[in-house]
Structures are given as structure tokens and as C-alpha cells.
Amino acid sequence: MDRKLKRWEMALMLGLLCALVGGSWLGQEQHELADSVIRFHVIANSDSAQDQALKLAVRDRVLEEAQAVYPSNATLEGARSALESSLTQLADAGRQVVEEQGYDYPVSAQLTQCWFPTKEYDGFALPAGNYTALRVVIGEGEGQNWWCVAFPPLCLGAASETVDTAAQAGYFSQDQVKLVTGESEGYVLKFKGMELLGQLEAFFS
Template sequence: MDRKLKRWEVALLCGVLAALLWSAWAGQEQAQLAGQVIRLHVLANSDSQADQELKLAVRDRVLERAEGLYPQDATLEQAREVLEDNLDELAAAGQQVVDEAGRDYPVTARLEKCWFPTKEYENFALPAGEYTALRVVIGEGEGQNWWCVAFPPLCLGAATESVEEATAAGLFTEDQAGLMTRENEGYVLKFKSLELLGQLRGLFTGN
């Protein structure tokens, strides 16, 4: 004889179904957003205060140099090509900062796929997930990381664009802009839940 589901069981099933549907939607939105940006991933030599301060100085110099390389009104593909063609120059910009600081750490730069946690910046946030990134490694690269956005130039003092300006230029859709900004109430909490779901998926798949 079939047993009727209790109210709490129905509510639980509905909650699980809603979570799965939201996870699928959020994952798709993250993947689409990841296709519109190039992140910046800077790894410090160590966690010493001097190396962490050096990391920030390298970050600023590399962002500034990268922005100077983009053609006016650059598309994502143009920016990607420029970065790919000028990796040595970007590494040299970071190396100059290290040399000026009297350190002998080597600096390398390359474009690659990297996993990023949820990150909240001053005026926007990005969900956890895999992104194409300009990865800059200082020395041993064993210190805390810095995650930002190399294109569009949205980060820190080197930034010349806002999310709104990038959207107006066609680099983001209105939905993507809403996903990144505080106009979408609770967006960081939702991003954190997406990050947790990804971690749980990794536990079950062994990745």
C-alpha cells in the first residue's frame, strides 16, 4: 500500500527541487559571465608583509600596463589576443616592480583557466567558478592570492570602467550586470551558495 507523503516531506522535496533548479540556472549564468571577462590572478612569493605589499604593487603595475595595451573600445577577443601577445611585457612590468623593491624574485605571466572563489569588490561581485585568467606568479608563488578583473578594467585605481559603462559598451548584458551588482539583492549570498554547491559536487565526484 502506497504511503502518502507528509507535508514536511513534500516541503523538503520542493526545497530540494528548487535548489537544483537554481543551481542549474546559476551555473549557466556563471558560465556565460565567465565568457565575458578575463580575470587577474596574482600569487605572492609568500605571506610575509613585505611580499604581500609587493604583490599589490605588482598587481597595480600589471593592470595599468594591460589597460594601456588594449585598443580603444576593445572586444573581449581583442583583449585576449593582446594579453596573449604581450605576456612577456606584462611579466616585465611586474619584474620591474620587484627589481625596484630590491628583490630577486622572478615574475611570470600566462593566460590559463583558473578556479576562483566568490569575490566581492567595491561595487560588484563575481560568482565562484572557472574563468580565463591572466595569472601572474611572483617568486615561489606560495603566498596569498589576489583575484580581480583584467578585462574589462573594473578593478582598483587602474580601473577606467564601471560595470554600467562596460554594459553600455556591450561587454555585459543587462542580466549579467544585474547579477554582478547590488541591484540584485542578496547576490553575494547566492554566489556563496553556488560555491558551496560546487564544493559538494566535487566531493561526490572526487574532483
């Protein structure tokens, strides 16, 4: 009986150890990636067709404005600093679109930490986790979200970079490129593990 109990205890301890080691590794990988990007998060007033269309118009204007405030050859810290000092300008740009389309919703912009689920884009994907984000909220902010990457500029229309060109500019390591483009070995399991890890962290916090 004691031997069986000890085996059970050892198996449990081994499982917990594997989970901790695996979680720590996955968490570190996600954190390093999160430290390389600034996400862009736009929240519509509601899920009505009109408010969703307005969200996309605000998105386009704010992205255009964000591109203009970045310094030449911006680094991540340079982009962060430029965004922080331009939040009022970015909110005003979004508010102008709202007024042009005949609405009176307030628009706010902030640079904050947000949790994102795993998200696939055109040619790359980002795992779930906490990221610094330029967060724009329209009106009540109760509608569906739109999100992408504001820096490196992977979502700035004609100025968009690819993941490869962002890597060439020094924004991503080769391991990070392989992860976000799906070339990393076992990336599907990694992404799922990061998703579960993020949910556990959110639960215990």
C-alpha cells in the same frame, strides 16, 4: 510500509531534481558571466609584509602594462588575444618591479582557468566559479592573493570603468548588472548557491 517507502523515494527524487535544476540554472548564470570577463590574479611570494607590499607594486605595473596592450575599443576576444600575445611582456614588467625593489624572485604570467570564491569589490561583486584569468605568480607563489577584473577594465586605476559603463559598452547584460551589483532578487542566495555548486564540481572532479 511500501507506501511510506514510495513517498520517501519520491521526496528524495524530487529533492534531487530540484537540486539539479537549480544547480543547472545557477551554473549557467555564472558561466555566462564568466564568459564576459577576464579576471586578474596576483600571487605573492609569501605572506611577509615585504612580499605583500611587493605584490601590490607588481600588480600596479602589470595592470598599467595590460592597459597599454589592449587594442582601441577592445572586445573581450581582442583583449584575450592581446594578453595571450603579451604574456612575456607582462611578466617582464612585473620582474622589473621586483628587481627595482632589490629582490630576485622570478615572475610568471599566464592566461588560464582559475576557480575564484565569491569576491566583493567597490560597488560590485562576482560569484564563485571558474573564470579565465591573467595569473601572475611572484617567486614561490605561497602568499596571499590579490584579484580583480582586468577586462572589462574595472581595476585599471584612472582608466577603470564602472559596471554601468561596462554594460553600456555591451560587456554586461542588464541581468548580469543586477546580479553583480546586488540588485537581482535573491542575489545573496544565488551567490551562496554558486559557491556551493562550485565546491561540489571541484569535489567530484
